[in-house]
Amino acid sequence: MTAFTVALVLVAAAAGLLRWRRPAWYWLTFGVTLAALRVLIRYASVMDACGLTVPPSRWRLALARITDRPAPESRVPRILRLRPTRTGLVLRVKLRPGQDAFDVAAASDRLRHSFSMYGVTSREVRSGVVELRMTGYDVLKRVQMPAKTDARPMRVPVALREDGSVHYRDYRAVPHALTLGATESGKSVYQRNLVAGLAPLDVALVGIDCKQGVELFPLARRFSALADNPDTAAELLDALVDHMQGVYQLIRAEQRISVAVPDADIAADIWDLPEELRPVPVVVLVDEVAELALFANKEEEKRRDRIITALVRLAQLGRAAGIYLEVCGQRFGSELGKGITMLRAQLTGRTAHRVNDETSANMAFGDISPDAVLAAIQIPAELRGVAIAGDSTGGWHRIRAPHTSLRQAVNVCNKHASRTPALPVLEPFRPAVTAPPAPRVPLSKTAPVTA
Incomplete structure (x- = not known):
């Protein structure tokens, strides 16, 4: 040889x-x-x-x-x-x-x-x-994000598409989004990637986590406001509506509609304002929307109507004020009560991980693309993190977010904690973050044992 x-x-x-x-x-x-x-x-x-x-x-x-x-x-x-x-x-x-x-x-x-x-x-x-x-190979089997991505303000890479390109969450193009997924489908990992991508940006993060805060409160150092129960969530959403009204008053005051101002310089949203006057954009993450819509008595029903009304108002009017919604849930259907389908109509971006029934997939993509519904219900249980992402144009892609542990997301949020803006209207809901405990130091030195 x-x-x-x-x-x-x-x-x-x-x-x-x-x-x-x-x-x-x-x-x-x-x-x-x-x-x-x-x-x-x-x-x-x-x-x-x-x-x-x-x-x-x-x-x-x-x-x-x-x-x-x-x-x-x-x-x-x-x-x-x-x-x-x-x-x-x-x-x-x-x-x-x-x-x-x-x-x-x-x-x-x-x-x-x-x-x-x-x-x-x-x-x-x-x-x-x-x-x-x-x-040339299965890029979703082991997701590796490229070292360089086309990240821009309010545009973060969150996953990899099956054709090898990067899937971005662009808030200025798609202001509000709905993310569905059953238990252990990878929805939480997708959310962590989203928070980790937003953490280095000049943006205020607002979280509503009615599972007593087990998902979002570990990331509290980067959040300007957090709510862990429906009562606090109702008050927080009302505060966001008041904040939105104040931003609109600022836009009206700085609209610059005199004859001498060119048409391109007339302000219609926060991105048309001068940088020194521009309010910080706000991203609202709702971890489980069903917990906000369910009720068991008349008092809870009144609270539920108040919450859904505030969410619908933010979805309809929040874009120009720089308020963007990320609504997540295991199930999202008309059985959650009045106003839910109206809210869904305002959530342009749709992402569905593995779901337990075809009705959930239809709620995500039934009004967009029947092919996307079929692709969503065919996601196998062993491929956690694989999802179908689409929008109101009818286009859809199969994506998978890279695995990000809770510790990795916490480290990113702690690293960029100094970027957390303090909004006066949200100050009552700012999470109380305590300093990490110092390592214990023994008060006396133990003498070595001698023979």
Whole structure:
């Protein structure tokens, strides 16, 4: 056996070991080159087999008859760019006249098999241009967020999509969101990632955790206000409504609608105000919304109506005032009483982890996309953290947040505790955080035992 053969065997063994134990490393070392060659070599035959070709034009057929040449072959979409990524390939193609982006989307599963990729998704970039994102391995099996993300003010990375791209929570684009998930579905981990992403930003965090604060109170050093029972939550939400009214008065006072001010400088929300006058944005996290909507007697029913009314008002009017809602729950349905479906209509962003019944998935995506409902009820129990994320446009993605322990989230919040703003209207609800206990020091030194 020659040295070259031995080296080839070692390389093949190393590639097989990497593909089994470290698929991301295998992709970056061997997989990306092999996959790019496979796509380029098979491209024409695969497009023809998938029905993504068009017959030759009439003038080409006429030219072939005049010159007595063989009839030209069918034309495939033209490749504009093939770009490798850390999780797969991005193929951008130009469609031929008569082709539609829906045809490419319908053939995604056949393209996945033909190109021997793990997954293929498509989206229309512009008229006649379609982008195929192909993943080389299961990126959701072991989530690794990229070192550099496109984070902006009020836009935080929270999960990884199945096509390898980063899933962001953009509050300025999608002000309010609903997150559903059964017990042990990964909903709490998603929430921790969200809080950890918001902690370094100049934002006030407000939490409502009616499970006696077991989820949010460990993160209290970064929260401007916290409530651990429905009575306190009702008062806190009323205070937020008063804060919203005060912000609107500030916007009216600084609206700058004189003739000399350009149209682009007229203020309509807090982001149009000068930075020195801009109020701090507020993110309200409701850990379990059902605990706020359930009641057992008349007094609790009055409190429940007061809470739901305040939530609906914040959802309808809070965006311009810089107040954003994150409503979480195991179940969210019309049986929670009046006003719940009205609240859901204002929650544009939808995220559903594994749910216990199809009705919960329908409450999340029934008015958005039937395909998303089907995908949500098919999440297996062993894949904790996998979720379906969608919005009111009808688009949806399968995502998974990286595992973040409660200790890691607490460390991030403690590190950025100095950024916690003090809002006067929320001061009565600010959590009382005690300093960590000092290590015990023995008062006397124990003498060593001598023989």
